[in-house]
Amino acid sequence: MTKKSVDSLISARWVVPVIPENTVLENHCLAIDQGNIIDLFPENELDSRGYQTANHERLDNHVLIPGLINCHGHAAMALLRGYADDLALQDWLDNHIWPAEGKWVGEQFVYDGTSLAIAEMLKSGTTCFSDMYFFPDQTARAAQKAQMRCQLTFPIFNFPSAYGEGPLDYIHKGLAIRDDYKNQQLVNVIFGPHAPYTVSDEAFEKIAMYANELDVGIHIHLHETAHEVAESIEQYGKRPIERLNALGILTSRTQCVHMANLNQQDIDIVNNAGSHVIHCPESNMKLASGFCPVHELQEQGINVAIGTDSAASNNDLDMFCEMKIAALLGKVVSGNPSAVNAHNSLRMATINGARALGLEDTIGSLESGKAADLCAINMGAVEAQPLYSPVSTLVYTNSGNRVEQVWVNGKMLVKDGELTTLNIEEIYQKALEWGQKIAGQVP
Ligand SMILES: [Zn+2]
Structure with missing residues (x-):
């Protein structure tokens, strides 16, 4: 033969x-x-x-x-693992994370932090990650060095940061990175408007228009806390999902992250739009943000995938832990021990993630x-x-x-538990140095 x-x-x-x-x-x-x-x-x-x-x-x-698909995170924040714990989301962001980011985030922080996160993710079986962070070009550089697959969701905020001046600047920078990587098999670049409370109607309309014209996905934190929902009703007279739907943001290319604090109308809107849900159970539990009703969403035919969120609110990037917690939380929330069984949890961390990222024909x-x-x-x-x-x-x-x-x-990136494309000693040393600097132990 x-x-x-x-x-x-x-x-x-x-x-x-x-x-x-x-x-x-x-x-x-x-x-x-x-x-x-x-x-x-x-x-x-x-x-x-x-x-x-x-x-x-x-x-x-x-x-x-x-390979496992981590559908939501902020990889560089691995450098803020354990920096501020046991706080509510708004206090955690306003008084701890955003001030630290304002002081420290730059190109080197993002490259070193992302490399640290990639080392942890690869060693625990993740082969593709979705990321939303400043300087996504550095995230791409770190992923390319590791030869890991990723989806970059370039960040868009109303306010300026070390990375951009405002919504239009963020969008233009993001689209330029998309052009740079359009021929790279392992990198996919899409829109990452941060959240309903950090992006204006005007910016959302632009994002919806571009995403539609270019046939590109949108990744957004949505309905993370009850506070977010209440504030939106007060400011816009609408729940966040209702508002984003009216602005054209919710489509079959949209990845909605968190999705706690939902009512039936919210679920119907997301279902009709064909949008995907990214469940981050550990982060939601740690920040006591609420819970995503996974069983209910799945019963209605909505695609649910899993993400760890950042190591600052988890505090690890191990998707096996996330699968277990997703299964356990799904049972508690639905009051049904058969809900979110082990096979279902594995699907959420693999094929459902691929569908959410529009990569179901590839991974x-x-x-x-x-x-x-x-x-x-x-x-x-x-x-x-x-x-x-x-x-x-x-x-x-x-x-x-x-x-x-x-x-x-097809390329072996972890062999007998060791990384083949990255220098673990160097990554460890950089993390140590950043930790000392951020903790104020060295000037
Ligand atoms: Zn997040």
Whole structure:
């Protein structure tokens, strides 16, 4: 028979392809060529399939899943991890985070902070992250160095910052970055108006017009707190979702982050618009912002994905933790222990994230034709025994620490738990130096 040469083969004890749903394959093999998955088949068909490679990875005690997709964060804020904890959102932002950012945020802060976040995300199985922060060109630079996939949502505020003068300046800078990266396979650039309370009607109208003309997504914090909703009613006579819908912001390309404090009318508007919901359960719980009714949204057919938010309000970027909390919170909120089960949580962190980001043809599941963005978790640890259900064990038992291999576009970025494209010592040292500076221990 004719032999077909491929870049690599990966055999794993278990493979969870995510599509088809609720499936766990045993002793299967993935064939990868030119960054893409070209076949998934039972190990005992290895000879008959005729693939040939110099690079056959055998993961005898591992489960192989699609790389996790962290749909919301502010990566550079990893440098503010633990800087201000145990506070309500407005106090936390107004009196702690925004003053610290005003003092410290610049190009180097963003590059170093993002590199720190990327190291943590890759080592815990995340292969694609969405980011909203100042100097997104630096975020892109750090992601490109790591060869990690990302969605950059360039920030837009009414007020000036070290990065921009006002809404138009933010938009022009963001669109220029979009042009710079339009041919880069791993970087996608979309609009990131910060929130209803930090962006004017006039700016929203411009964003809606550009997004429509250019067919580009919009990513926004929305209905995070009850305070945000009350303030909007007072100022505009409308709830934030109602206001944004009237301004043309809510479409099938829109990613609504948080979505707590919802009523039925809010849910209907988002459902009719076909917008996506990004659930950030740990951040919502930590800031006591409220909860996103995931089960209810899913029952109505709304796509829900997961994000960690920044390390300043989480305080880690481990998507396995986030999956577990999403599952647990979904049960508490709905009063139903069957709601948001382990498979559902894994879908939220993979294929649903891909759909939200408009990348469902590229990532989010292990199917032929998709990019080889993968994560292998060692299930041999004592705390994972006995193993009745690989997906339950993945979601409910702190698996981020057991990630051993991670690939993006077929390239191995984590090998035996170590980063292959980044210098961890250098990243660690930079984080240490920033921490000392920000804490005021060095001038
Ligand atoms: Zn956020």
